[in-house]
Structure formats: structure tokens, C-alpha cells
Amino acid sequence: MARKKNYKAELQAVANGFESVDDEMTVWLPRNPRHSRKIDHTQYLGFGFDSWAIQSIYVIRALLNGGRSAVATLVGYSSGLRYFLVFLKSGVLELSPETPNKLTKRHLERFISWLKLKYPNGSTAKNYYTSFRSLLNFLIEYGFVENAAEELFPPNPFPNNDERTKDASPLSMGEMQRLIKALKLDLVSIHKGTFQGNNAECMTVMLLITAARSGVNTTPLLEMHRDALQPHPFIPSLRLINTVKRRGKGAQTKTIRQADVLDKYNAISLDGVAVLNKALEMSESLVKLAPDEISSYVWLYRSGQRGALNNIVALTSGILNVTIKKFCKRHALNNDQGNRLVVTVSRLRKTMESRLWKLSGGDLLEVASVMGHTPQVADNHYLKINDEIKVEGAIFVGEAFPDKLRGLSITPTPPGGCKDSLHGDLAPKDGVTHCSEFIHCLSCPSYAIVGAVADLHRLFSYQKFLHAEIEYFLTDEWADWRKRQLNYIELIDNFTASQFDHELIEQAKHQAAESPHLFWAAKIDFMRKKIGEKF
Incomplete structure (x- = not known):
């Protein structure tokens, strides 16, 4: 007893x-x-x-x-x-x-x-x-x-x-486009050295862009360390942001896109890596002058308060709320109902989590061009397809994967493998539900693949699915999106060619062409059926 x-x-x-x-x-x-x-x-x-x-x-x-x-x-x-x-x-x-x-x-x-x-x-x-x-x-x-x-x-x-009670709601496409336009105007001014706001407002602009690009929570973002940016293990155009989420009692890793940033001010990209590097560059000279407790933070600036002009401080949640309101007022940003737009890091996170954002690969400027004259049409059209085929995929996973998803250091998934399908970057993290965000595996830091025919067969089956998607969305408003999908297709070819044996690759490609992995085959058949209904 x-x-x-x-x-x-x-x-x-x-x-x-x-x-x-x-x-x-x-x-x-x-x-x-x-x-x-x-x-x-x-x-x-x-x-x-x-x-x-x-x-x-x-x-x-x-x-x-x-x-x-x-x-x-x-x-x-x-x-x-x-x-x-x-x-x-x-x-x-x-x-x-x-x-x-x-x-x-x-x-x-x-x-x-x-x-x-x-x-x-x-x-x-x-x-x-x-x-x-x-x-x-x-x-x-x-x-x-x-x-x-x-x-x-x-x-x-x-x-x-x-x-x-109302949780933070994502911004609509129109609201996000107006916000992005305002952020870009301020970013251009910051690069030119003509920004009219104070130091806190300058840092806030770059923090908002980083938040929109990464989806990091407010406190980890404010307390982000200067060495947080790391290379992505698989995709050259992405970087990882490592932060600490206290409520989760551990580190969290988010991906952030890196694009080619042109030198001309009018062509500055809202690229997450470039903006974060700019913030690090602007605050570099302040590190040695800052108090020890904040010297490792990114968002350092000289205080503008009377009597404390030379004090080095860092953004806090309170200051952030004030500077965001000033930003929205300065640019006269309104919501879709005509009222003053409310912007928070939580709303940006919700917006990033939306399926429309995921569809774009996180590039809001590209989403804007994809959406064309009626954003809702493209949004509803694509998401309706995803909802329907997701049901078929979920049934298949439930029948075929239970035994394989237990006790393995690398969990087999439709596009390859996962280091931790229960607690990986895109997983629900409830300790029970395995991640099902297979369409986004290639941009996830938890993605893993080994040189086996079975793994490569899954990856090339996913590549075939990407081809099928491109065939389905042939209208002009999807041109930029098709270009991104083609980049993923090319990335898969280049990566496998540099990492695995040529005969192994050809064997896996042939197998995927003749008999795609059942998960992707269900999606491919669904889209081909829809194409047949069009004509």
C-alpha cells in the first residue's frame, strides 16, 4: 500500500x-x-x-x-x-x-x-x-x-x-493586401533612410513583416535572439527561425522564405529573411550598449522618451500595441467595413495559418496576383477541392498507416518521411493525432527522406500530383501559382539527383509513373475526373 x-x-x-x-x-x-x-x-x-x-x-x-x-x-x-x-x-x-x-x-x-x-x-x-x-x-x-x-x-x-468570446480572426485578403502595401511603403522609406516614424515604429514595421512571414507568437517573437535565423536543411529558399515558446516549455521552429532581394528601392521584396537581417543590422551597434538582460534581443532601439534619449530598449507588447495603432492611423488603414483596421501579431498568425496563405507558399504578393479581380472565387474553388480530396486521403491514412506510424525514428508519410509526426512543426502536438499536412511537407523542417525506393516512390508520386494540379489550374490568374509549383517539381529533381543513386531514382520514378502512391493517386484521379467534367 x-x-x-x-x-x-x-x-x-x-x-x-x-x-x-x-x-x-x-x-x-x-x-x-x-x-x-x-x-x-x-x-x-x-x-x-x-x-x-x-x-x-x-x-x-x-x-x-x-x-x-x-x-x-x-x-x-x-x-x-x-x-x-x-x-x-x-x-x-x-x-x-x-x-x-x-x-x-x-x-x-x-x-x-x-x-x-x-x-x-x-x-x-x-x-x-x-x-x-x-x-x-x-x-x-x-x-x-x-x-x-x-x-x-x-x-x-x-x-x-x-x-x-471571440478569438483573433484572420485578416481578409483585401485587408491583408492593404496592410502589405503600407508595410512595403515604410520598408522602402527605411531602406532609403527617409522613414518619418520614431525608432520603435521602425522596428515595429520589420517585426510585423517577420510575424506575417513566420507565424511566430508574440512573446517568442519579441524575445527572439539574434542567432535565431538558421539554414533550412532541405529547401535553399527557406530559413528556420528558432524561438522559445514558454507555455510549451521548449523551442519552436518556424520556416521563413528567402527570396532574391533587388537593390533598387522600388523593387524591395517583403522577404522575411532580408527584413530580419535588416533589423539585425540596424540594431547591431546597440548590442554593447544595451542592458545585459536584453542585449541578445533583435528589436533593440534608442529610446525616444524625454530624459532617456540614449537609453537602449527593446520592443515590448505594450509599446508594440501603441506603435501598431500609430502605423494603421498613419496609413489610414481600414477594415472591409470601413472602420480602423485592428492589426495584432495574433491576427497575422491566424492569417498565415489559413489555407489560402498555405496555398501561396506564404507569398502574399503572389497571392494578390493569383486572386485577380475576385479573390473569393479562387479561394472557394481551390479550397472546395482540397476539402473533398482530404476526406479520401484521411480514409486511406486511417486504413493503411496505423502500424507504420508507431515506433519508428522516421515516420513514413505520403511525400517521404517525418522526424516526428506527432510533435513536428505542422503537427497538432496533442500527443495523439499525427500530422496530416502532407501537401506542405517540403516546406516543413520536420521533413525527412532516406535513400530507399519506398521513400523516393512517395516523393515522386507527390511530384506527379503537383503536375496534375498544374494541369487543372490552366487559366491566366493561376500563372504565378503554377510557376511556384514548377519550382517545387524542379527542386525535387535537383535534390534527389544530388543525393541519391541514378538507378535508384529511375526505379522510383518508373514505379511512381506506373502506380502512384495510393494517397496521391486518389487526389490525382479526383482532379482528372473534375477536368473531364469541365469539357
């Missing part, structure tokens, strides 16, 4: 320890995107609930020192406690829990009801409760609360909350 943990002895030991450190109610924070400098629990003392303040600050300090949580998350925990203490001080409860260990499920149910009455709209009530609940989980883990989480927390206290 497992030994039962003695919570009371541990609680007593911790409480005794606090008698000598009652002055340590403040936790000083390192630099963080919220720009918070400290978490101060002295404000929570003297109301009859000192144990809550003391034990919570102990947990928060431990989490900070252990690197288990982002600073912004810890600030949220303290805010969650603040609202719970406001609830206790309101007198709603006849007998309030003076310590965390006296908390019951009934107390939490009353707290939830109080939040709902106080904040009836949106997700405010849920956010405050979620922050407090997260803190409670750690109070349980550290032994300050004896009850287990499943005995304490009410199930599903905010049902249907998602229906009342």
Missing part, C-alpha cells in the same frame, strides 16, 4: 519557516513582455487572510526560481488571488476560509457565482477564475491544500463560454 503523504506536518513546517521571512512578501521579476517589475503581496495582508498571501507568494517565488512558468503567468496567478480575496472581503460567505487548506468546493462555487454576477459579459469572469484555479493547483502540489483537485474544483463552471 502506498504511503500517505503527511500534509499537516509539511504545512506546519512551511508555516514555521515563514515566521522568519515575513518581510519577503515581494518577488522582484526579470524583464518580461508585460513590463511588470514585481509581485507584491503586502497589499493582501491585514484582512484576516494572511495565510493566503504568504503561502501564495511562497509558491510564486518557487515557480519563478524553478523556471516552471512565464513571468506573465505568475502575475496572472497573483491577480487571480486578488479577486478571490476581494470576494472573501465582500462578506458574501458566512464563514470564509482563512487559509488555503480550509477551502471547499462550496466556497469555489460561490466564488464562481459572484464572478458571473460581477462580470456578466465576455470571458472576464472565466479568466479570473482560471488564474486563481491555476494558483490553487500549485498550492495543492506544494502541500498547502490537502484536498485533491478533483474533490475541490466544480466541473465545467463556465459552459459554452467559447460561444460568447
